[in-house]
Amino acid sequence: MKLLVTGGAGFIGSNFIRYLLKNYPSYQVINLDKLTYAGNLDNLSDIEKSSNYRFTKGDICDQKLVEEIVSEGINVIVNFAAETHVDRSLYDPKSFVNTNITGTQVLLESALKFKIKRYIQISTDEVYGSVEKGEFFTEGSKLLPNSPYSASKAGADLLVRSYFKTFKVPALITRSSNNYGPYQFPEKLIPLFITNALVDKELPVYGDGLYIRDWIYVEDNCKGIDLVLHKGKEGEVYNLGGGAEKTNLEITNLILQYLNKPSSLIKHVKDRPAHDRRYAMECKKAEKELGFKPGVGLEEGLKKTVEWYLTNRSWWEKVKSGEYLKYYEKHYLQREKV
Ligand code: NAD
Ligand code: DAU
Secondary structure, eight states: OOEEEEETTHHHHHHHOOOOOOOOOOOOOEEOOOOTTTTTTGGGTTTTTTTEEEEEOOOOTTTTHHHHHHHOOOEEEEEEOOOOOOOHHOOHHHHIIIIIIIIIIHHHHHHHHOOOEEEEEEGGGGGGOOTTTTTOTTTTOOOOOOOOHHHHHHHHHHHHHHHHHHHHOOOOEEEOOOESTOOOTTTTTTHHHHHHHHHHHOEEEESOOEEEEEEEEHHHHHHHHHHHHHHHTTTTTEEEEOOOOOEEHHHHHHHHHHHHHOOGGGEOOOOOOOOBBBBBBBOHHHHHHHHHOSOHHHHHHHHHHHHHHHHTHHHHHHHHHHHHHHHHHHHHOOOOOO
């Protein structure tokens, strides 16, 4: 099998490529990534010389380049490439529309033109919007996105659906909950708070900190994507959750506990606009049809993640310098304290 994995230099994409090469040594993988601020080839340094792996720097919106690659006999496309941070989508929605919607359409068009065997769109639980306590989103729930990020992901999902319905492109969609684990860019809650706490910097908790997310260890998501890729039914959507709902303050306190740092590092800051209160999905479909079950519990996964950031300090110190730091200081550190 010859796969085009897009966005493979990011967090989940790099974990997925490592997972694929380990579990399917006969597969060939081409990684197409634009290397935005979130793309980092250090994430793949241990496998960059593998004979069945190749990296190409480029944009999924570049139709000519995408067609050149897909025409090389690609059977499968797995699309991770995206602008992914909700807070950034508040400052620069256009880049989210470009990559997440236009980029997806370019990939779908190539999938159609070159009659690929399978197209996997990596989507998110955020397309469903926020859900009340006691309720759960299913694959049939309405799409009610609340940020430019989630709206662009929902737009992409609808395009995928339309290419399946109209042109019979063999497409499938995964919607996972919040991932965490090694190589996550330290702008997202867990890696930001671990790396800040390690240098005794404040942990900016938005609003009351009682927002709820369902957390999935990244390797469990990779396993779920593997199942969808090999066993999923064309045209279907599969929710992949971790079954581990926590408030942001609960996550923050666990991180402080594992690092033996004081709770005085917590600073409540101004809330994110249109902040979704709770994400929670029912994942019975993936369990029943594909045998999906997350294997890593939240506490075990969080301990492993903390350990990874402790032993890979040079990785995140490099990432947290330069352009990232300038952006972070401009937009986040100036948030008013509440
Ligand atoms: P990330 O931000 O770590 O990585 C995104 C990658 O895409 C980067 O390597 C970046 O360089 C690349 N990229 C961006 N624009 C591109 C373009 N135009 N062309 C080619 N490459 C481009 O993201 P992530 O957290 O690994 O998320 C991967 C996918 O999973 C995304 O589609 C995201 O919406 C989805 N997802 C993420 C989570 C999560 O918790 N992180 C949860 C559910 C779904
Ligand atoms: O649910 C899946 C989604 O999870 C993915 O589709 C997105 O790509 C990914 O970024 C993530 O979105 P969230 O907005 O849930 O993740 P984030 O890490 O930005 O925030 C998690 C929660 O923590 C959220 O309630 C906001 C809060 N938060 C976040 C940051 C960065 C804080 O309180 N302080 C912070 O500094």
